[in-house]
Amino acid sequence: MKLTDILIFENDDFTVLNKPSGLLSIPDREGKEVSLKDLLQEKYAQIFTVHRLDRDTSGVIVFAKNEETHKHLSRQFEERQTEKIYVGLVIGSPAEKKGSINKPIAENTVKRGMMIIHQRGKESLTDYEVIDDFGIYSWLQFRIHTGRTHQIRVHMKDIGHPIVCDELYGDGKPILLSGIKSKFKLSKKEEEERPILNRLALHAYKLKFADTHGKVFELEAAVPKDIRATLQQLKKLLLSKNR
8 A cells, every 4th residue: 555545634743644444543553564553654764643543434534744743733733633533334213314313432341342331331423314324224423522542433433323344342343235226136256245345435525724824725525435335325226216
């Protein structure tokens, strides 16, 4: 993977990229896997972490190139001055098509790496809105006002509509075309069906922040091909149902 292929914007102070699903934002404790920060450190003399995305979440992420920008951007994230918009595919059809989930999130003391809704947790606020309701799945837009680990995933599980392909908080099942198309036939060349979507269906779509001079940047990461293809098939299904 070339950094130029995922670059959204850069200047002397920061770089903004469209992180692929499956790639760590920063090195983990073991340090065995290559992270996006590792790749950036090979290119730039110095690079600073401002925020992170889950390994399996794709989308817009910003890294600072100097200490002044790092402090400035980090403060905006901490003080909730940034605007963070995500999109995602969830299981089922939420009864409320628009709403806010304000429930504290804490670490699961029994299962490491998992988060739970708990009163001992930190304040967590997620706004959501249904963009397309396909019945079996729904395409949502989220705005997170806090930046807790797995926030959207935990909140959506709590209201009974986990993110598609979420192994931690959902059923982890991939989306198969045979599950969408009633007249699906497997190609003679294929022994078994390949999923059209086999990763967490959550994407950091838009990030809005101001630089050290007060200039506002609103940067978007294109929705990945696998999610776009899935949405296209779901829209076809909806059209056939409405005929």
